[in-house]
Amino acid sequence: LSLAIYPMVLQYRLSGSLAGISMFGAFLIVASYLSIKEIRVYPFSLVFYLSICDFFFSLKYAVVSVIYNSCSLQNQHNICLLQSLWSQFFGTASISWTAVIATDMFIATKSPFLRSNSLHWLYHAFVWSVSFGSTVGLFFGGHGPSGDGTCWTEPGNWKSGIFFYAPLGIVFVWSIVSLIFVLSRTRNIAGGLEVIKYQARLQKRMILYVVVFLVVWSGPIADGVYQYFNPNNPNPMEVCKTPELEPRTALFFHIWDAICVGSQGFVNSFIWISNPGFWLIFKDKVLKKYCKCFFFGSYDRLIRTKMFEDMETGLHNITFRLRENTLRCLLFAVEQSINDDYEEYDDFDEVRSSTVCAGEVGISQFHFKDFSPNSFHSIREHSGVSSETYRKSLDSETFLGTAMENVSFTEGRSASFFVRSPCDNYIIKTIPKIEIEVLMNILPRYTRHIMNNPESLLIRFYGAHAIQMPNCNELFIIVMSNIFNLGIKLRQRYDLKGSWVNRGGKPEKLGDLGKDMDLPGPFLVGEEMKSRLINQITADVTMLRDVGIMDYSLLVGVYSPDIGGELDELPMEDIEERGLSIVHSTNRNEVYFIGLIDILQPYNADKQMEYCCKIYFLCKDQLGVSCQEPEYYCSRFLAKMEEYFQ
Numbered sequence: 001l002s003l004a005i006y007p008m009v010l011q012y013r014l015s016g017s018l019a020g021i022s023m024f025g026a027f028l029i030v031a032s033y034l035s036i037k038e039i040r041v042y043p044f045s046l047v048f049y050l051s052i053c054d055f056f057f058s059l060k061y062a063v064v065s066v067i068y069n070s071c072s073l074q075n076q077h078n079i080c081l082l083q084s085l086w087s088q089f090f091g092t093a094s095i096s097w098t099a100v101i102a103t104d105m106f107i108a109t110k111s112p113f114l115r116s117n118s119l120h121w122l123y124h125a126f127v128w129s130v131s132f133g134s135t136v137g138l139f140f141g142g143h144g145p146s147g148d149g150t151c152w153t154e155p156g157n158w159k160s161g162i163f164f165y166a167p168l169g170i171v172f173v174w175s176i177v178s179l180i181f182v183l184s185r186t187r188n189i190a191g192g193l194e195v196i197k198y199q200a201r202l203q204k205r206m207i208l209y210v211v212v213f214l215v216v217w218s219g220p221i222a223d224g225v226y227q228y229f230n231p232n233n234p235n236p237m238e239v240c241k242t243p244e245l246e247p248r249t250a251l252f253f254h255i256w257d258a259i260c261v262g263s264q265g266f267v268n269s270f271i272w273i274s275n276p277g278f279w280l281i282f283k284d285k286v287l288k289k290y291c292k293c294f295f296f297g298s299y300d301r302l303i304r305t306k307m308f309e310d311m312e313t314g315l316h317n318i319t320f321r322l323r324e325n326t327l328r329c330l331l332f333a334v335e336q337s338i339n340d341d342y343e344e345y346d347d348f349d350e351v352r353s354s355t356v357c358a359g360e361v362g363i364s365q366f367h368f369k370d371f372s373p374n375s376f377h378s379i380r381e382h383s384g385v386s387s388e389t390y391r392k393s394l395d396s397e398t399f400l401g402t403a404m405e406n407v408s409f410t411e412g413r414s415a416s417f418f419v420r421s422p423c424d425n426y427i428i429k430t431i432p433k434i435e436i437e438v439l440m441n442i443l444p445r446y447t448r449h450i451m452n453n454p455e456s457l458l459i460r461f462y463g464a465h466a467i468q469m470p471n472c473n474e475l476f477i478i479v480m481s482n483i484f485n486l487g488i489k490l491r492q493r494y495d496l497k498g499s500w501v502n503r504g505g506k507p508e509k510l511g512d513l514g515k516d517m518d519l520p521g522p523f524l525v526g527e528e529m530k531s532r533l534i535n536q537i538t539a540d541v542t543m544l545r546d547v548g549i550m551d552y553s554l555l556v557g558v559y560s561p562d563i564g565g566e567l568d569e570l571p572m573e574d575i576e577e578r579g580l581s582i583v584h585s586t587n588r589n590e591v592y593f594i595g596l597i598d599i600l601q602p603y604n605a606d607k608q609m610e611y612c613c614k615i616y617f618l619c620k621d622q623l624g625v626s627c628q629e630p631e632y633y634c635s636r637f638l639a640k641m642e643e644y645f646q
Contacts, residue, residue, distance in 0.1 A: 018263050019061035025269025026055035032272075043104060046123070047272065050097035054265035057090040061261065064150050080151035084143035085135050087152045092167055093131040094264065098213050099171040100127060102178040109182045111473050112323045113417040113430045130167060137163035153224070165224050168217060175213055212267050219260025223253040324400065327419065327428070330467050330477060331396035332356070333368040338391045349440070350374065367474075369466035371440060375447055376463050382451055383460055383481070390462065393423050394479070424485045426462065429478055435600040436476040439464055442547045449543045455532075455579040457554075457596045458540050459483070483555055483581065483595035490557040490593070494519060497553050498633075498640035501614075501624040522646040523556065526586045530645045533594070536580055537641055540596055545634040551601040551626060554641065557593035603629050 029051040033039050060083055100123045107114060138153070142160035145151055153160040226249070333356050352370040380390055392398070399422060417430040439446075439461065450456055463479040484490060494514045497503065504517035525533065537554070544552060583592045601607070611627045614620040628636065 017065070018259060018266065019058040019065065019261075022058040022263060022265030022269075023055050023062055024266070025272075026051040026058065026265035028269050029272050030055065042120075043101075045120070046097060046101050046104060047268070049124075049127070050094060050101070051265065051268060051272075053090050053094040053097060054268060057087065057094050058265050060086050060150065061258075080144060081139075083151040084138060084153075087150070088138045088143075088164060089131050089135045092134045092164060093127055095168050095171045095217065096127040096130050099167075099174055102171070102175045105182055106178040111475075112326065113475060134163040134167060161224055165221065168221065172214065172217070172221075212264075212271065216260050216264045216267060219253075219257040223257035226253045323417070326467065326469050326472070326475065328396050328400055329356070329366050329469065330368075330428075330465065331394050331399055333366075333467065334370075334394055334463065334465060334479075335391055335396065337368075337370045337373065338387050338394075366470065367466075367468040371436065371464040371466070372443060373463075375443055376461065379447060379450055379460060380462050382454075383462075385462065393421050393426055398422060420482060425482055427480050427482045429480065431476050431478055431600065433474075433476055434602075434604075436464060436466070436478075438549075438600045438602055439478070442549070445543060445547055449540075453536070453539060455536055455581075456540055457536055457581060457594055458599060459595055459597050481595075483593055483597070484557050486593075488559055491560050492558045494556045494558075495553045496556060496640070496644060497551070497626050498637040499624055499626040499628075501620050501626070503626070516640070519644065522644055523558075523583075523592055524586045525583055525592070525645055529583055533580055533583070533645055534638070534641060537596070538638055541634050541637055544599055545630045548602050548630055549599055550603050550607070550628060550630045550633040552599045552637075553597050554637075554644075555593075555595050555597045559591045559593070560589060603633075 030048060033044060033048045033051075064083075104119075104123075107119070138160060141163055142154050143151060144154040144160075153164060333354075336356070337352070350372050352373060354368050354370075355365055356368050377387070380387070419428045420426070421428070446458070446461075450458065450460070460481040461478055462481065465477050465479075466474055467477065468474040484493075492514060493512070494516075496516050496519070498516065500516055503515040541552070544550075581594050583594060584590070585592065607627050611625065614625045614627065615622050623636070
């Protein structure tokens, strides 16, 4: 090869070789994700989708580099168009997944009680819509030889380049902003030595990801900027035929672009496998299974789990501590708000706002709201919960302990966050703002109903609060009764709505939550008890119907001695005090724990839209979907309860 054509050949071979390595690295991530069960968890799925895009993005450069005289392919319109659209779609998808990773990091820090993986479908909608839209924009905005021997955006054509470089620039800025926010938000997080270690690992890893992204895509940005401001450079096709026409500066930027573009998948895979936890799992799950010639000593399960936690959770270890700090502050504020100077009347609209200085819990100050404290105090008193008992149950030190040993976090299917008190009598739950507004609207009617119906099966609300930590969104929280609070192991739990479309959860193991279609048969309670239950359920759901509530459920837990224990071992005094919320079967072989839950959902515009989508687009059974207007929901619910209890 002559020196004249050597620069172009060098560029081809360099970009092709690096693209091949990147394809291998991306394939390694995808293959390990699919083959190792422990890795198929959130947020690894985000890196998985990023790697898929990296693989196909690098594929073009790898293929072009091995085709003889591939530079001439730029003259063939269809092949050039395919290269351009291919690069645009997968390149935009790749940087969009990077934006998603930065966004997920930001959300997990800003709103630590939000279940991030509940946003998965939004992430997919964002990535693929942006990728498709930018590809369509490139098709109409202009495409052609890009100056690196392949086809993509035309040099100097802003209509062509804006559809890629604009999203790229936005992701650049957003990644930096997210990283700065996370580091500043978690800098002074409370916690012990392990937390500090987790924080240090997180910061190093997230800094590395962002720096790699900035470095990898700095080449394409620099090359694009150079081409835009130097429109008089030789046409890419002329350079293809006569490489010596290309200025040295242009060649420098092209080679820089080639190195960067071809390196992304490889660098991401290096970060992926650099975590010690990955190799520990890889050895234990792959090499130990398929490579019998090697001797791999037994790994202590505790060490393996701990290493994997560092690999799996990363940011979520910090999120856990953010949750702990928020909960600690909430309990501190609630404890301070509980006193004996409640008024005799119920001021349902009262909201006590305060700025709490809580140096005792490691936070300088935070904002706290106590909604209608007199009303909830009345409900607690009527339910036999004294202020002293309530205060002791929510004492922050007792509740959390020094190592969070007395608490279990469960993120519900509604993306709400639950935590049970150590005494198991109360549940603290996060709710959206719309539900706190609904609760305040129905509170007068709800309170009167509870007072006039001592055997009501409605869940008891004991407090409604809002807390806003520094640099975080306002969080709305309710404290409510726990239906399953006797500390026993239930054979089965059922969430019953009286509907039948998509109401088969197929519980696979003991204690899983079943739905209407999973119910093997009616609950045998006898005619007298059935009459009492149906009458009370009727009164409860009629009240909910009158205030415009739907989508509520009857939660039933089934306890039987065949899973260990005798019915005589249950605390009979507690059972008798609970009235209709704990019922024996007629043969006295089972005990049913019963309560009406999820009673804060109005039939609003969102639910009306959901109903229309299910009926007119998905063609579901009009009478069988859960989403219904309150009148029909109530009547159907009562009809099904008549069947469920015999």
